[in-house]
Structures are given as C-alpha cells and as structure tokens.
Amino acid sequence: MDINRLFNKDLMKIAPYEAVDSPETLSLSYGIEINNVIKLNANENPYGPSPKLSKALNDFRDYHIYPDPNQKIAREALSEYVGVSPNHILVGAGADELIDLILRCTVERGDSVMICSPTFGMYSFSTYINAGLLIDVPRNQNFDIDLESINRSITDRTKVIFLTSPNNPTGNMISLDSLTNILKNDILVVVDETYYEFSGKSAIGLVSDYPNLVVLRSLSKWAGLAGLRVGYSIMDPSIVNFLMKIKNPYNLNIAAQIALMTSLEDISYLQSNVNLIIEERERLHAVLLSSDGVVPYTSHGNFILCKFNDGIATVLYKELASRGIFVRYFDSLVLKDCLRISVGKPEHNDLLIGVIRDTLGN
Ligand SMILES: Cc1ncc(COP(=O)(O)O)c(C=O)c1O
CATH class of the missing domain: 3.90.1150.10 (Aspartate Aminotransferase, domain 1)
Structure with a gap:
C-alpha cells in the first residue's frame, strides 16, 4: 500500500x-x-528557571488529573502580571502554539499573511501549514519595517500581519506610531513580544483601543521555560473566545502550569x-x-x-x-x-x- x-x-x-x-x-x-x-x-x-520549580513539580500530587481547559488560575495569575483582565488572555504551549492557533482561526485557503523579513521563521511555516499565502514585505537596510509598502501590499484577502518587537533575529523594535498606523487596516495585527522583558516596551496599552491587535508573549526567554512550553496572548475577548473554542482542550499541561505559577511567584x-x-x-x-x-x-x-x-x-x-x-x-x-x-x-x-x-x- x-x-x-x-x-x-x-x-x-x-x-x-x-x-x-x-x-x-x-x-x-x-x-x-x-x-x-x-x-x-x-x-x-x-x-x-526559578530554583523553586523543581520542588513545586515534585510536591504536586495530581498529575493523573487532566488540566483545566479554561486555564482559570493561569489566566488570573497572568492578569495580575500583565495588568489586563483574564478574559483578554489565552495561554498556549509556547508562543508557537498561539501563532498556529491565530492562523487556524483566521486563514482560509487563498487568504494571505504578511511578514517583514528577516524575522522569526514560525510565521511563514505556520502560514503554509494553514494553507495561507505568504506576503513578505522586506525590512530596509537598517531592518526597520517599510510602512508604506506594508499598507500598499495589504489586499482584501490579507488576514494577519506579524510584527515582532524586539524582532528576531535583528533585535530592533517597532515604534508605537508605526503600529497604530498599521492597526488602521482591517486585518489582525499580531505584535510578538516574546523578548518583552529584555526591552521593557510593550504595545499592550493599545489592546483596549484596537480589537484587531493581538500581543504575543512567552515565558521561554525571561523565565527560562523554553523546555516546558508556556506562552500567552493578550487580545480582545472575542478573539480569546474563538481561540478557546478551537484549541486543544488541555493545551496548557500541568507541568507547564506549575512552571508558570512558580515563575510569577518568583519574579x-x-x-x-x-x-x-x-x-x-x-x-x-x-x-x-x-x-x-x-x-x-x-x-x-x-x-x-x-x-x-x-x-x-x-x-x-x-x-x-x-x-x-x-x-x-x-x-x-x-x-x-x-x-x-x-x-x-x-x-x-x-x-x-x-x-x-x-x-x-x-
Ligand atoms: C520572535 C519569537 N516568537 C516566538 C518564539 C517562540 O516562543 P515559544 O518558545 O514561547 O514558543 C520565538 C522563539 O525563539 C521567537 O524568537
């Protein structure tokens, strides 16, 4: 066969x-x-990670019970860390899972997804996995995004743009002015702040004004949890609810949840x-x-x-x-x-x- x-x-x-x-x-x-x-x-x-993590994992007794599909305590703890209400937050198995989920809930065959290369490789990979077309609007010589080209290249089939701040691998940021300019378009604007804790600058303050803004975060880098897979995104509750509906119910496993909670107690x-x-x-x-x-x-x-x-x-x-x-x-x-x-x-x-x-x- x-x-x-x-x-x-x-x-x-x-x-x-x-x-x-x-x-x-x-x-x-x-x-x-x-x-x-x-x-x-x-x-x-x-x-x-936090040195308190191994004890926390060792002391836990209920590994035989499925984790909470609604991620209640994780979202509440993150709500305090980030300063937005839990209904704006969804937790994933790393930012990687959230990139895929966002594309799964938006892209239909023939829709396009925009990136600004050079940038993180999972955006294009997940676009292809989700049957999307990739539009690359390359950065200029200083690796700044080309705002004019971005706005010009958006079509009525463009669903999502990924902007990364700080950008991997170039290390530079996107200004809030450029971001608000791009947010005027009728597309989902994902600002990937996986490295936020090393920059101290965030777009989270704009989420309440722009329902098309999604901010991605990760505990892989600042909290040393790359091997345990914890990321989260901050966005309008309507997007949280849709992602909640299509995600794998137990996507935040218990060990990852313990790692998240322990990290937030040892900031x-x-x-x-x-x-x-x-x-x-x-x-x-x-x-x-x-x-x-x-x-x-x-x-x-x-x-x-x-x-x-x-x-x-x-x-x-x-x-x-x-x-x-x-x-x-x-x-x-x-x-x-x-x-x-x-x-x-x-x-x-x-x-x-x-x-x-x-x-x-x-
Ligand atoms: C810009 C960016 N986004 C997302 C990720 C993936 O993060 P996570 O480990 O939370 O899946 C990385 C990892 O290197 C990254 O550089």
Missing part, C-alpha cells in the same frame, strides 16, 4: 521548520562532551537574571563594536545579530562549533554574512569573544 497517497498533498510540499539541534545532538555531531556545550543558538536563558529572582543578561548584552555589544571586521546591531532582546566581513561568518561559525560554542547561522541572502549570538553567562561570552577576536585577527 502506498501510504503517501493518503497524505495531504499541500502539506507534503512544505519544507520542514529548521529548528535548532538539541545539546545531545550537538554533542554527538561535533564530538564535544555534553557538559561543555555552550548553547548560544536559540536565545535560551542560560540561568534556567524578582527571574528579573535579576534578566538584568544580568541585559548587562552582558551591552558589554558584548561594546566589545564587538570596538573589534575590526564585525558590526553588531543594537539589540533589545537577549541576542545580538552581527554582520562580519565577507566570508568570515561561516569560518567563525565552524571555529566556534569546534570549541563547543554554538551560535545561529542563517542560510539567507540578506543575512549571508551574519551570525546571531544569544547572550550567555559572562564566562561563556568571554570564551566567545576570545574566539571571535582570534578569528578576526584583532
């Missing part, structure tokens, strides 16, 4: 999302002892790590700025995009990997000479700086 005959032909054509390798895979592929892998390729938090500890990462981001940026052969872009996230002199990025990527330091290389024309470096602990950053300086001959 030809099993392929049964598969969805449109989905078969989609290229897989290029997710980063796990530490185990990196360790095996590069022959690096796993404890020596320095993972600076996925904007993870090097300090990990000052987690915020002190965010502050350390911001300090290191600024130190790393200054060191790279003073080095010949590399231009670091200003970042409001926990990573820095760096443009290297011709041909150096691939050499440096390999050199870093041979020493167990893994950064992100993008196989695209506009980011050809670039590497995105997640900000690590000071000792990781020192090792990284040493290899970069040696390779650049500084």
Whole structure:
C-alpha cells in the first residue's frame, strides 16, 4: 500500500521548520562532551528557571488529573502580571502554539499573511501549514519595517500581519506610531513580544483601543521555560473566545502550569537574571563594536545579530562549533554574512569573544 497517497498533498510540499539541534545532538555531531556545550543558538536563558520549580513539580500530587481547559488560575495569575483582565488572555504551549492557533482561526485557503523579513521563521511555516499565502514585505537596510509598502501590499484577502518587537533575529523594535498606523487596516495585527522583558516596551496599552491587535508573549526567554512550553496572548475577548473554542482542550499541561505559577511567584529572582543578561548584552555589544571586521546591531532582546566581513561568518561559525560554542547561522541572502549570538553567562561570552577576536585577527 502506498501510504503517501493518503497524505495531504499541500502539506507534503512544505519544507520542514529548521529548528535548532538539541545539546545531545550537538554533542554527538561535533564530538564535544555534553557538559561543555555552550548553547548560544536559540536565545535560551542560560540561568534556567526559578530554583523553586523543581520542588513545586515534585510536591504536586495530581498529575493523573487532566488540566483545566479554561486555564482559570493561569489566566488570573497572568492578569495580575500583565495588568489586563483574564478574559483578554489565552495561554498556549509556547508562543508557537498561539501563532498556529491565530492562523487556524483566521486563514482560509487563498487568504494571505504578511511578514517583514528577516524575522522569526514560525510565521511563514505556520502560514503554509494553514494553507495561507505568504506576503513578505522586506525590512530596509537598517531592518526597520517599510510602512508604506506594508499598507500598499495589504489586499482584501490579507488576514494577519506579524510584527515582532524586539524582532528576531535583528533585535530592533517597532515604534508605537508605526503600529497604530498599521492597526488602521482591517486585518489582525499580531505584535510578538516574546523578548518583552529584555526591552521593557510593550504595545499592550493599545489592546483596549484596537480589537484587531493581538500581543504575543512567552515565558521561554525571561523565565527560562523554553523546555516546558508556556506562552500567552493578550487580545480582545472575542478573539480569546474563538481561540478557546478551537484549541486543544488541555493545551496548557500541568507541568507547564506549575512552571508558570512558580515563575510569577518568583519574579524578582527571574528579573535579576534578566538584568544580568541585559548587562552582558551591552558589554558584548561594546566589545564587538570596538573589534575590526564585525558590526553588531543594537539589540533589545537577549541576542545580538552581527554582520562580519565577507566570508568570515561561516569560518567563525565552524571555529566556534569546534570549541563547543554554538551560535545561529542563517542560510539567507540578506543575512549571508551574519551570525546571531544569544547572550550567555559572562564566562561563556568571554570564551566567545576570545574566539571571535582570534578569528578576526584583532
Ligand atoms: C520572535 C519569537 N516568537 C516566538 C518564539 C517562540 O516562543 P515559544 O518558545 O514561547 O514558543 C520565538 C522563539 O525563539 C521567537 O524568537
């Protein structure tokens, strides 16, 4: 029997999302002892989650009971953290799940979704999965969005635009002026604030005035929960209700819920790590700025995009990997000479700086 005959032909054509390798895979592929892998390729938090989390997970007794499909206590706790009422909030298995849910509840075959490249890869991947057409309105040389082109390229089949602030991988923000301008269009405007805690600037204040605004957040980065999958979105209650209707009923699993609640009870500890990462981001940026052969872009996230002199990025990527330091290389024309470096602990950053300086001959 030809099993392929049964598969969805449109989905078969989609290229897989290029997710980063796990530490185990990196360790095996590069022959690096796993404890020596320095993972600076996925904007993870090097300090990990709240130290109170393992006890909280250990003390919980009811893992045999399904989680709450309405996410009541999680939404109430987030309501206090964010400052909006729980009926504006929906929690997901990471921001990734919410990106997919938003597209599932809006896109019909032939509808379009707008992105501004270079940007986070899940927007295009999830658009294709949901049978949407992708409209890319590339950013300018400084990686700012092209407001005029965006407004011009919106058609009556455009349902959603993804704006990312700070943007991954470029690290820059979108201004509230540009955002309010785009919000005048009759489309859903998703502002992805996955890196909000590293920038301190949010569009959440606009949600009550604009029912077409959706703000996405994540606990993967500031709270160190990438492995437990917790994200949330803030939006008009009518959108929350629709997403609630179509989502997997138990999408916020119990371990993720405990991790969320524990993080929100330990904000000052987690915020002190965010502050350390911001300090290191600024130190790393200054060191790279003073080095010949590399231009670091200003970042409001926990990573820095760096443009290297011709041909150096691939050499440096390999050199870093041979020493167990893994950064992100993008196989695209506009980011050809670039590497995105997640900000690590000071000792990781020192090792990284040493290899970069040696390779650049500084
Ligand atoms: C801009 C952006 N949005 C969303 C995500 C995914 O976040 P989560 O881990 O909550 O699914 C990432 C992850 O790197 C990201 O960079």
